[in-house]
Amino acid sequence: MMDVQNVTKNYGQTVVVNNVSLPIEKGKMTACIGPNGAGKSTLLEMVSRLIPQDTGHIYLDGKEVKSWKKGEFAKRLSVLKQTNQMTVRLTVRELVSFGRFPYTKGRLNSKCHEIIDSSLSYLGLSELQNRYIDTLSGGQLQRAMIAMVLCQDTDYILLDEPLNNLDMSFGVQMMQTLRSLVDELGKTVITVVHDINFAASYADNIVAMKEGQLFASGPVDKMITKSVLDDLYDMDVEIIENKGKKYCLYYIN
Amino acid sequence: MERIAQKTQGNYKWYMIVMLVALILISIFTGVSDIRLSNLLSLTDTQKLVLLTSRIPRTFSLVLAGSTLAVSGLLMQQLTQNKFVSPTTAGTLASARLGIVIAVIFFSHSSLAYKTGLAFVFSLIGTFTFILFVRTVKLKNAVMIPLVGLMFGNIISSFSTYLAVQYEVVQNASSWLQGNFALISSENYQLLLLSVPLLIFIISLAHYFTILGLGRDVSLELGVPYGLLEFIGITIVSLATTAVILTAGSIPFVGIVVPNLVSIKKGDHFQKVLLPTAFSGALFLLITDIISRTMIYPYEIPIGVVIGVVGSVLFLYLLLRGESE
Numbered sequence: 037m038m039d040v041q042n043v044t045k046n047y048g049q050t051v052v053v054n055n056v057s058l059p060i061e062k063g064k065m066t067a068c069i070g071p072n073g074a075g076k077s078t079l080l081e082m083v084s085r086l087i088p089q090d091t092g093h094i095y096l097d098g099k100e101v102k103s104w105k106k107g108e109f110a111k112r113l114s115v116l117k118q119t120n121q122m123t124v125r126l127t128v129r130e131l132v133s134f135g136r137f138p139y140t141k142g143r144l145n146s147k148c149h150e151i152i153d154s155s156l157s158y159l160g161l162s163e164l165q166n167r168y169i170d171t172l173s174g175g176q177l178q179r180a181m182i183a184m185v186l187c188q189d190t191d192y193i194l195l196d197e198p199l200n201n202l203d204m205s206f207g208v209q210m211m212q213t214l215r216s217l218v219d220e221l222g223k224t225v226i227t228v229v230h231d232i233n234f235a236a237s238y239a240d241n242i243v244a245m246k247e248g249q250l251f252a253s254g255p256v257d258k259m260i261t262k263s264v265l266d267d268l269y270d271m272d273v274e275i276i277e278n279k280g281k282k283y284c285l286y287y288i289n
Numbered sequence: 290m291e292r293i294a295q296k297t298q299g300n301y302k303w304y305m306i307v308m309l310v311a312l313i314l315i316s317i318f319t320g321v322s323d324i325r326l327s328n329l330l331s332l333t334d335t336q337k338l339v340l341l342t343s344r345i346p347r348t349f350s351l352v353l354a355g356s357t358l359a360v361s362g363l364l365m366q367q368l369t370q371n372k373f374v375s376p377t378t379a380g381t382l383a384s385a386r387l388g389i390v391i392a393v394i395f396f397s398h399s400s401l402a403y404k405t406g407l408a409f410v411f412s413l414i415g416t417f418t419f420i421l422f423v424r425t426v427k428l429k430n431a432v433m434i435p436l437v438g439l440m441f442g443n444i445i446s447s448f449s450t451y452l453a454v455q456y457e458v459v460q461n462a463s464s465w466l467q468g469n470f471a472l473i474s475s476e477n478y479q480l481l482l483l484s485v486p487l488l489i490f491i492i493s494l495a496h497y498f499t500i501l502g503l504g505r506d507v508s509l510e511l512g513v514p515y516g517l518l519e520f521i522g523i524t525i526v527s528l529a530t531t532a533v534i535l536t537a538g539s540i541p542f543v544g545i546v547v548p549n550l551v552s553i554k555k556g557d558h559f560q561k562v563l564l565p566t567a568f569s570g571a572l573f574l575l576i577t578d579i580i581s582r583t584m585i586y587p588y589e590i591p592i593g594v595v596i597g598v599v600g601s602v603l604f605l606y607l608l609l610r611g612e613s614e
Contacts, residue, residue, distance in 0.1 A: 142496025
């Protein structure tokens with residue numbers, strides 16, 4: 037269980053995240069949506085302890101995140117930020133194996149190799165494992181980064197726009213993979229998504245942020261409604277239903 | 290597949306070791322005084338003296354200095370995630386030199402301890418200044434960083450030169466400007482031994498430095514104390530650079546050229562390239578030193594000049610290569 041209470045972050049005069057409180061359900065996929073600059077990534081960074089919050093508290097499994105030991109925290113929660121271009125010459129396997137660092141500090145044992153192998157095959161990277169990552173396409177690199185996070189074997193997995201750089205087909209594959217992490221492996225996945233329809237189709241819960249504040253949150257059904265989305269994006273969003281799933285149309289406004 | 294890869298890896302390792310041993314022998318038996326491997330057992334007293342007080346310490350220093358400089362460069366590249374940062378291009382060398390000049394001027398009985406201490410403190414400050422600068426001023430082009438660093442180093446150097454001229458210690462100071470192994474004897478190379486524990490320390494922390502190469506966020510995400518390790522890394526590099534510069538003078542480019550050439554062949558996994566880089570650094574200095582001793586035999590060109598020429602050509606090649614990618 038993850039609990040965010042009254043968290044605020046300022047950069048100089050600008051309030052980036054303003055008094056946000058929300059519980060995050062364990063064993064579910066939560067998608068974080070909202071316009072650009074709403075503070076989604078900043079919130080994610082605070083939750084994953086990459087930056088400190090100015091005020092408020094964040095609890096992971098009942099204990100405040102900043103009081104966790106570094107090594108222990110890294111076994112509980114992993115985070116993948118927007119993949120910046122990686123220029124280091126590492127092989128895919130080497131990169132993925134770094135996910136085992138919190139457990140073995142670089143001295144890989146046979147169990148590590150098993151987990152690395154299964155993470156690689158889970159993301160369809162077995163064939164590519166000896167390729168240097170600077171020769172991969174954007175989508176392949178993205179999958180390699182996810183494999184590394186998977187290798188870290190944490191209960192909580194936080195992702196910042198994992199669909200970046202991915203075409204439609206890989207986007208679907210990525211969301212299916214995340215879904216199966218939740219359904220098959222019991223992980224808690226929290227992901228920032230820009231494509232609202234991916235969020236609507238795959239997530240359990242949706243957290244909507246706007247101008248640094250929590251705009252609304254709840255299960256997908258309650259959130260994917262015209263009243264919520266129109267105000268969230270200041271757009272005219274049409275909701276259609278197809279085979280029991282809701283989709284948003286907003287392309288012509 | 291895997292097994293073949295391992296086998297070539299093994300061959301490669303042996304190849305390096307054979308090369309190193311061969312070059313060490315060539316280095317020891319190169320020089321004006323005629324000493325040959327074949328009459329090693331029937332040396333005259335003078336020959337023995339030359340061998341023990343000059344030749345062996347020199348070769349030994351070359352090996353240590355080469356591997357130390359190469360590994361220092363590799364470590365700095367890992368810490369800054371920039372392939373072109375090294376003691377030469379981050380102001381470390383120049384700052385250490387300033388420290389020595391100040392020690393010579395203001396502590397005129399300058400014992401080695403003063404020089405070492407001041408050189409170390411200055412190189413530490415200089416390197417941190419540069420790294421903070423690089424972090425604050427986000428340079429768009431990675432290639433700009435080493436060029437800015439070279440400028441930074443030159444500004445510090447000009448200040449050292451000014452001080453040296455003002456206080457009439459130019460001769461003394463210029464001996465630190467140009468790397469030279471000719472003056473090394475069994476009396477004065479001990480400081481370089483400091484690099485042995487430093488290298489061992491780097492090896493023992495190698496798994497952390499490997500992660501650091503992926504940047505701050507990934508490091509923190511994996512539970513690695515980024516700031517602390519960055520500090521430790523820079524301290525090690527400054528100490529190692531100080532040890533080398535006080536023994537042999539400033540030797541440019543080794544820290545950039547060697548790690549980059551190794552990386553082209555073997556990738557960027559710090560833990561895996563650490564030893565090959567150390568080996569290659571030693572080889573690089575042994576070769577350039579042999580060149581500097583034989584080009585105008587029986588005289589010597591300072592090794593700094595030879596490396597300046599060879600290194601800058603290789604550096605330009607790497608810069609242009611980086612640019613085209």
